[in-house]
Structure formats: structure tokens, C-alpha cells
Amino acid sequence: MLREQRSLINLDAFPCLLLVTDLESNRIKSCNQYVETMLCTKHNEVLDKSISDFLSKATLILFESYIRPLILDSGECIEVQITLIKGLNEKLPAVANIILKDGCLHWSIFSATERDKLYQELIDSRDRLEQKTEELIVLTRLDPLTQLLNRRAANEDINDMLSKSRRKFIPLAFILIDIDHFKALNDKFGHAQGDDALKQVSDVLGQSCRDTDVVCRWGGEEFLIVLYDSNANNTVQFCDRLHKNMQNITVYQTNITISIGVSHLTSRDIKKKNMFEQIMKRADTALYEAKNKGRNRTEYSIN
Numbered sequence: 001m002l003r004e005q006r007s008l009i010n011l012d013a014f015p016c017l018l019l020v021t022d023l024e025s026n027r028i029k030s031c032n033q034y035v036e037t038m039l040c041t042k043h044n045e046v047l048d049k050s051i052s053d054f055l056s057k058a059t060l061i062l063f064e065s066y067i068r069p070l071i072l073d074s075g076e077c078i079e080v081q082i083t084l085i086k087g088l089n090e091k092l093p094a095v096a097n098i099i100l101k102d103g104c105l106h107w108s109i110f111s112a113t114e115r116d117k118l119y120q121e122l123i124d125s126r127d128r129l130e131q132k133t134e135e136l137i138v139l140t141r142l143d144p145l146t147q148l149l150n151r152r153a154a155n156e157d158i159n160d161m162l163s164k165s166r167r168k169f170i171p172l173a174f175i176l177i178d179i180d181h182f183k184a185l186n187d188k189f190g191h192a193q194g195d196d197a198l199k200q201v202s203d204v205l206g207q208s209c210r211d212t213d214v215v216c217r218w219g220g221e222e223f224l225i226v227l228y229d230s231n232a233n234n235t236v237q238f239c240d241r242l243h244k245n246m247q248n249i250t251v252y253q254t255n256i257t258i259s260i261g262v263s264h265l266t267s268r269d270i271k272k273k274n275m276f277e278q279i280m281k282r283a284d285t286a287l288y289e290a291k292n293k294g295r296n297r298t299e300y301s302i303n
């Protein structure tokens, strides 16, 4: 019965490469016909060649340094990743099971091209997902009209800045900016022109700051800049520059001006629990004063 069943086994019918190599010389002593499919080499041209002729350089190193010692030690090496060389130097990823029997290595080798393709597709789609997630995170942090940080993202960044400043004091300047008579501009020229003015102002603000500063649309026609490591003198110069740069923005020959309220983080603020609110309150009061004193000016909060 067993003999009958054995006689049904046709090694050439298996969809994998079956090889027998000499343990010492690496010569291929026998192989099935699948060698023609897998290595594009005639069956009789393979016999007596060295298996190393069909392995990539990296696989050959792996074979000598890992696979062979493992087989000598345990008699087998199962599911090892190898690269075969097929035809004119074409690489073919494969998986091999190898056992030692009667002084010969018995190999069964399966093509792994489809599996590798699937892995690659999985890796590619994971990379694409990661990239999309990063893009989405960036998008959720931006104000769609001005492309400046939105209020929520600015809150996060400013809280980070304040936490750092708590550990080691860094002077921060909070600059609250409001476009003057913006309602009149909207009413006179329309909402689209108002939007355009908001974008132009945002560009000027963005270009005036460093990467370490926070620039955001705080709401409506109000913006907040937090200058990192800026003392009183630097802040005055910065605000003067902002007023000057605004002179380049016009909407139908109408100049845009801004009012600014400034407050500084002090070492006294650091100890307070609600320091952000306190600093913003001072900046807001200063801005209110700037509006009251005629607009197009900066007022500084006395801490």
C-alpha cells in the first residue's frame, strides 16, 4: 500500500524546487524539473554545478556563516529567507527548508515573490497612511483662510513654551494684534476683500517671525504672536517693524493699520497657576488702550 502510494509521488510535479547537494563540495547532485521554471535553466545544465552559482552574494555569506553551521549542529534549517540568482543575474526571493541526510543537503525552495510583493504593498500603504495622518495633523492645526496656526494649536504650542519657561526662565512677549476698522472695510468693499486683507496681514505677520515664535489667528480679525526669548527692547523694535510693514498692504487704495497690545512673561507669572490667562488679560487691556488712543499704535502693559 505504502509502496503504491509512493509510486504516485512524482517529484517533478511539485510546485517547488527540490535539490540535493553534496555537503562538502556544494555540488548539485539531483533536482526536480521545477528548476527550469524557477531558475530558467535546463535541468541537465544545473547538475554538477555548485549551489553557490545560484545564490546571491548575501545569501552565500548567510549560507556559510549561519545556515551550514546550523545544519551541522541541528540537522536542519527551516524557513530561511534566501535570494536565488535566476537567468542573467535576476534576483528571486525565496524561502528554503534544508535538512541533512546521508551526507547530503536536501533543499525544498519556494518562490517568495508574491509574498514579498504583498509585504511591499503593505509597507507602502502603511507609509501612505502615516503620511496622510501627518498631513491631517498639520491641517487640523492650521486656520484654513490664513494658513497660520489656529487658536487651539497655538494654545498647545504656547503651553509648551510656558512649561519650558517654568523650568528655566525664558523671556516671552505676547503680542495681540487687531486690524483697525475692519468692519468698515468689510462693509465698504465686501467680505471677499476683507478675507483678502486678512490673508495679506497674515503673510506679513508670518514673514516677520522666527520658527521659534508662535503666530496664530486668535479669532476673527485678531492675531496673537508669542516672541520667544524677546526682551522689552527687541519687542518694541518688532512691533514698530510690524506697523511699518502693514503700510505695504492696501485694499482699493485704503491702507490697513493694526493696533497692538503687548505683555511680557515675568518671573512672577511663572508661579501663578493661570499664568497664560493673566498674561493675555494684560495684553488685551493694552490692546484696548491702543484702540482708545486712536489705533495704529502699540501699547505695552506695565507688569
Ligand SMILES: Nc1nc2c(ncn2[C@@H]2O[C@H](COP(=O)(O)OP(=O)(O)OP(=O)(O)O)[C@@H](O)[C@H]2O)c(=O)[nH]1
Pocket (backbone or CB within 6 Å): 145, 178, 179, 180, 181, 182, 183, 184, 186, 190, 191, 192, 193, 194, 195, 198, 219, 220, 221, 291, 295
Ligand atoms: N471678511 C472677514 N471678516 C471677518 C472675519 N472674521 C471676522 N470678521 C469681521 O471683522 C469685523 C470686526 O469688527 P469689530 O470687532 O467691530 O472691529 P473693527 O471694525 O475692526 O473696529 P476696531 O477693532 O475697533 O478698530 C466684523 O465685521 C466681523 O464680521 C473673516 O474671516 N473674514
